[in-house]
Amino acid sequence: MNAQPPLQVRYATHPAQVPGFDTAALRSHYLVDDLFTPDAITAVLTHHDRIVLAGAHPAGGPLTLGTWPELRSEYFLERREAGIVNVGGSGTVTADGTKYELTTGACLYVGRGVREVIFDGPDAAFYVFSAPAHTDFPTTQVNPGEGNRLELGDQQTANRRTIDQYIHADGVRSGQIVLGVTTLHPGSTWNTMPAHTHDRRTECYLYFGLPETGKIVTIASLLSFQGGVTVPAYTASKHAVAGLTRALANEWGPAGVQVNAIAPGYISTDNTTDLRADPVREAAIQDRIPAGRWGRPEDVVGAAVFLASAAADYVNGHVLAVDGGWLAR
Structure with a gap:
């Protein structure tokens, strides 16, 4: 069972445009709220740094990552690399025949040139962050606690958090991707205040495991x-x-x-x-x-x-x- 809906495309915006956006326009440009669909791989291409965000939810059986016409590639990772984080229950990612067991919060870096990527696990949900790659790096798995772990924030300001840095210059190497997982401690409600942005790169945040209240x-x-x-x-x-x-x-x-x-x-x-x-x-x-x-x-x-x-x-x-x-x- 393998469904791969059409690629959603988000175009770049100039900072001067943003003050004119109402809430609906901001959401349509910058919010992705439908990545995880059972038995499908859903993806969004943003022209900001040509990043592709994808979600794979293999509820009924394995899902194979294909490509999309907009990428002009024979296979998805022909000229790209990807960081994959499992945000659901335990599952597996198979990259060119090698199977990796990913628990919740585990990360797999998949380098440029890997032809076949298969997601499996009925309770798993895989978040995929992909960027163009100019060179090859080996596929590497990092489990929770194995990367560079930082303890930041303070309970008094409700931002105590654990950061697992996975893909970065001093960890798993990549061409462009920097990726990690932040876990908020009980009673903490945000990452950093005041909120901040970066001129030098595009940042994408996926929030998961949030309480329903x-x-x-x-x-x-x-x-x-x-x-x-x-x-x-x-x-x-x-x-x-x-x-x-x-x-x-x-x-x-x-x-x-x-x-x-x-x-x-x-x-x-x-x-x-x-x-x-x-x-x-x-x-x-x-x-x-x-x-x-x-x-x-x-x-x-x-x-x-x-x-x-x-x-x-x-x-x-x-x-x-x-x-x-x-x-x-």
Whole structure:
């Protein structure tokens, strides 16, 4: 049994285009949500670095990796290399007759020139990351814990994580691919904050093994509660955020998803530079804050960690003010 749907193609975008994208456009350009289809190999080609992302789910029997007309190749790895990670139950990958047993989280690098790749295992799900290759490297397997293991982050900031670096300059060699698996520790909810991007390469993230329940934290404002001065549009939008938060809490609560909001007070950021430079307004604001100071961005972190953690499993539809006591006056 072997199904290989047509190759999906995503075209490159210029950074100047992105600010004009709405949520639907961002998802259509950058989100792949249908890689793993039972008894099929599904793939997406992005013109960013000519990367191919594929998913193989051999639920009913072995699946053989073919090629697609858009790649102009006799076989898939004729001019490509691939990193494969098993994100399901145990299974096997056979590369030109050599069978490799892959447990959950194990990685197999398959070099340029391998003609036949076969996926097998009814409970397995294989994630394939492929890039053009300019030279040959040997097919190599790395099991969880055998690569370069890093322990990063801190439980206090909810980003404690174990990184298994598999394919990289000091590990399994490749032409272009750098690949690893990050495992979040219990109670941790993200990788790095703030989020970051890289100009020098394309990064693709696959999230797997996620709990079916979840947390959503929106950003409201003091003006979700008050009217403000000379900012009617901002006030209207932040009232809307608070209302949407409560509405989604009602909608998604039965599915195990908690939706809450943080309402920061007056925080010292670039956005408030002009306000803090006005001696009259700055003094009036600070005089009203019981904490006696403007907030700092790090003051919001604890609220975010709490609302995103298991400690907030029974908190839903709440707008949490982080304002130094402003609303208490």
